Amino acid sequence: xxxxTDSSVREFKMPDVGEGLTEAEILKWYVQPGDTVTDGQVVxxxxxxxxxxxxxxxYDGVVRELHxxxxxxxxxxxxxxxxxxxxxAAAVAEPVQEAVAETVAEEPxxxxxxxxxxxxxxxxxxxxxxxxxxxEAPAAAQAPSAAIQAELNGHGPxxxxxxxxxxxVTGDRPLAKPPVRKxxxxxxxxxxxxxPSGPDGIITREDVHAAVSATTPAAxxxxxxxxxAPAPSPTSYDGTRETRVLVKGVRKATAAAMxxxxxxxxxxxxxxxxxxxxxxKLVEELKQDKEYAGLRVNPLLLIAKALLVxxxxxxxxxxxxxxxxxxxxxxxxxxLGIAAATPRGLIVPNIKDAHAQTLPQLAGSLGELVSTARExxxxxxxxxxxxxTITNVGVFGVDTGTPILNPGESAILAVGAIKLQPWVHKGxxxxxxxxxxxxxxxxxxxxxxxxxxxxADVAAVxxxxxxxxxxx
Numbered sequence: 001x002x003x004x005t006d007s008s009v010r011e012f013k014m015p016d017v018g019e020g021l022t023e024a025e026i027l028k029w030y031v032q033p034g035d036t037v038t039d040g041q042v043v044x045x046x047x048x049x050x051x052x053x054x055x056x057x058x059y060d061g062v063v064r065e066l067h068x069x070x071x072x073x074x075x076x077x078x079x080x081x082x083x084x085x086x087x088x089a090a091a092v093a094e095p096v097q098e099a100v101a102e103t104v105a106e107e108p109x110x111x112x113x114x115x116x117x118x119x120x121x122x123x124x125x126x127x128x129x130x131x132x133x134x135x136e137a138p139a140a141a142q143a144p145s146a147a148i149q150a151e152l153n154g155h156g157p158x159x160x161x162x163x164x165x166x167x168x169v170t171g172d173r174p175l176a177k178p179p180v181r182k183x184x185x186x187x188x189x190x191x192x193x194x195x196p197s198g199p200d201g202i203i204t205r206e207d208v209h210a211a212v213s214a215t216t217p218a219a220x221x222x223x224x225x226x227x228x229a230p231a232p233s234p235t236s237y238d239g240t241r242e243t244r245v246l247v248k249g250v251r252k253a254t255a256a257a258m259x260x261x262x263x264x265x266x267x268x269x270x271x272x273x274x275x276x277x278x279x280x281k282l283v284e285e286l287k288q289d290k291e292y293a294g295l296r297v298n299p300l301l302l303i304a305k306a307l308l309v310x311x312x313x314x315x316x317x318x319x320x321x322x323x324x325x326x327x328x329x330x331x332x333x334x335x336l337g338i339a340a341a342t343p344r345g346l347i348v349p350n351i352k353d354a355h356a357q358t359l360p361q362l363a364g365s366l367g368e369l370v371s372t373a374r375e376x377x378x379x380x381x382x383x384x385x386x387x388x389t390i391t392n393v394g395v396f397g398v399d400t401g402t403p404i405l406n407p408g409e410s411a412i413l414a415v416g417a418i419k420l421q422p423w424v425h426k427g428x429x430x431x432x433x434x435x436x437x438x439x440x441x442x443x444x445x446x447x448x449x450x451x452x453x454x455x456a457d458v459a460a461v462x463x464x465x466x467x468x469x470x471x472x
Contacts, residue, residue: 008086010059011079011178014046024048025073025248026080035063043081052344052376061085065177073248082178176203184208261407265321265442269402270451274459275423277433279303282465291360296367300338300392302465303415303458305362307390308334308355309471310457317454318387319410321444328445337389337406338366340373348406349378350386359468394418400436410446413458414438435462 014024024046031043042054043063061083068074174191176184180203184191187208194211196203247255279302286297311318311334319330336354340347349372351357351365372378389412393401400416416436423432439455461467 008084009064010061010083010085012043012057012081012083013079014074014076015055016076023073023075024053026068026070027052028070029066031063031066031081033063033065037061037063037083047344048380053379057081057083059083059085067179079178174203175201180205180208187212258404261405264407265405266444267402267405267440268443268446268448268451269438269440270448270455271400271436271438272455272459273434273436274462275425275432276418276435276462277425279462279465280418280433292363295360295363296370297363299418300390300415301359301363301366302468303392303413303462304336304338304354304366304390305359305468306458306461307388307413308336308362309461309468310454311388312355313457313471314450314454316450317411317441317446319445320387320408321410321442331387334388335386337386337409337412338369339389339391340370340378342373342376344376347373347378347383348386348389349373349382350389352385388412390415394435400438402438403440405440405442409442411439411441411451411454413455414440 025048026044027047028045029043030045031037031041037043037057038060039058040056043057045052045054047053063081064084065082067078067080067082074080174194175196175198176191181191183205184194184203189208189211191203191208194203194207197207198204276299279299283297283299283302286292286301315332316330318334319328322329333353334355335350335352337348337350340349349369351362351369354362354365357365369378369382372382386406386409388409389403389406391401391403391412392415394415394417397417401414403412403414405412414437416438418433418435420431421434422429423434424430425432437455437458439451439458441451441454457471461471
């Protein structure tokens with residue numbers, strides 16, 4: 001076996017997209033130990049709290065080790081793959097091929113996910129690996145669950161292993177994988193004194209724990225059970241009548257954001273019911289207009305434009321609250337968020353600088369935003385920096401709702417279902433297309449007068465769409 005120096009091995013860490021994400025789940029590995037990789041080659045797909053993304057490796061070499069199996073959530077900045085580069089690449093052979101069975105769990109590949117290239121990054125959780133295999137494994141390796149559980153709880157091995165004779169000290173560097181070296185360093189163990197039990201003389205985690213137990217007195221028996229006892233399973237859980245789904249990814253991020261928003265910003269919601277018959281007629285006319293050929297034209301397009309006009313007339317609504325500086329930050333641009341329901345959960349990508357777009361340009365941006373979200377290709381960057389949001393609950397047949405603000409935004413407009421209803425029009429009761437709008441806003445920076453003006457302006461434009469020309 002050829003020994004490689006640390007200088008010939010590069011550790012690729014879970015990257016940070018710079019959007020506040022702290023962890024990501026490894027969905028799929030595209031390479032295995034022993035595979036040759038080149039600069040820019042995609043090596044895995046991960047899911048952050050915002051999107052599924054693909055990670056390219058930044059150098060040439062041969063994969064030496066995958067540090068985590070598929071389905072593991074890893075913190076940003078943690079090494080996920082080791083690649084032998086330069087002269088070290090030629091030394092990656094049988095030991096690396098054997099390590100894949102120890103390091104990567106063979107789990108079903110997630111379906112229905114569409115990745116995007118480079119947008120990286122996302123609460124910290126402990127990770128577990130499969131036990132090491134091999135005919136020479138010590139007794140501790142035959143009970144890996146207890147050993148790993150003890151390690152995760154910071155109590156050393158589950159049970160002291162018999163003391164092993166010290167390994168002879170030689171001039172060669174002991175063979176051990178990076179996680180094992182880190183464990184030895186944390187526990188203050190000199191790897192040169194550890195007896196290896198892994199294949200080809202590789203030192204395992206169990207070997208390190210055995211070395212610790214050889215020099216550490218046994219823990220008091222009465223202190224251990226209370227510290228490591230797992231929480232009891234709910235006695236009412238019936239697997240035949242209930243299903244439990246792990247909260248992660250987009251759902252986890254959405255839940256945290258909504259709780260934070262609801263209990264940070266004092267919400268106020270106002271409602272208005274409006275006759276949108278003329279708006280619906282304009283939608284049909286635009287669909288026949290050659291300028292809009294191939295573009296997405298629907299009521300949401302005109303509602304979005306109406307909101308942008310209302311913001312132009314009432315710019316103070318487009319702001320955020322800076323708690324640390326105790327300042328109101330008024331934005332001179334509008335990044336218009338559109339809430340979109342996807343198989344991965346609710347996401348809110350936004351149209352950058354929507355205030356500067358013409359109606360045809362806005363139609364194109366809306367169409368691209370919706371199609372990208374449906375395909376699961378929305379990048380994390382597309383969901384950052386929003387200033388105001390629209391959520392169209394009407395597509396589900398709902399009259400309206402009381403939407404919760406996106407964190408960092410001042411207002412969100414909910415659009416209800418458009419229905420044919422009896423309405424007093426020009427002094428007579430007639431069937432008209434009617435909808436209900438709900439505007440929620442942060443009462444720290446938006447008072448009732450400002451919120452009411454914005455909602456009234458949106459309603460006025462939708463009642464008389466010609467105001468899009470006179471007010472824009």
